[in-house]
Amino acid sequence: MSTTTFVYGDGAWGGDAAATPSLTIEVQDGDIATVDYRPAPDGLGRFYLGFQPRDFFDDPAESDPVDLAAEAEAFAEWALLVGAVDVEAKHVRRLLAEDHVDEPADTFVEETVERLVRLVGLPIPEGLEGGNDLV
Numbered sequence: 001m002s003t004t005t006f007v008y009g010d011g012a013w014g015g016d017a018a019a020t021p022s023l024t025i026e027v028q029d030g031d032i033a034t035v036d037y038r039p040a041p042d043g044l045g046r047f048y049l050g051f052q053p054r055d056f057f058d059d060p061a062e063s064d065p066v067d068l069a070a071e072a073e074a075f076a077e078w079a080l081l082v083g084a085v086d087v088e089a090k091h092v093r094r095l096l097a098e099d100h101v102d103e104p105a106d107t108f109v110e111e112t113v114e115r116l117v118r119l120v121g122l123p124i125p126e127g128l129e130g131g132n133d134l135v
Contacts, residue, residue: 048097050109084121
């Protein structure tokens with residue numbers, strides 16, 4: 001399985017993941033993106049785009065359950081820390097990997113990652129190969 005990791009910290013892609021605020025996006029084979037963000041409320045700070053690992057691998061041990069509504073709300077709050085325009089949680093929520101999804105909206109998870117990055121007003125990191133025609 002090939003994995004590409006993008007880290008936003010210290011105000012730039014390629015920054016320090018230990019900085020606050022920070023964002024780490026790990027893309028696996030065009031199917032799963034793990035999104036970790038800090039700071040986050042206790043018990044939150046990780047969600048998935050595309051498929052949730054527990055569903056993709058048909059094994060509940062692959063990932064913890066995700067409270068999608070709480071993660072969307074917390075990530076929208078996180079976006080304010082990086083100076084994004086006011087992001088509504090409902091717009092974040094639409095991008096998150098659902099439980100037991102058969103097929104995500106985007107063919108490649110990189111497209112969804114690009115949508116998320118654009119939503120919070122960050123530049124697209126070098127090496128992210130999503131769709132170029134996204135709005």
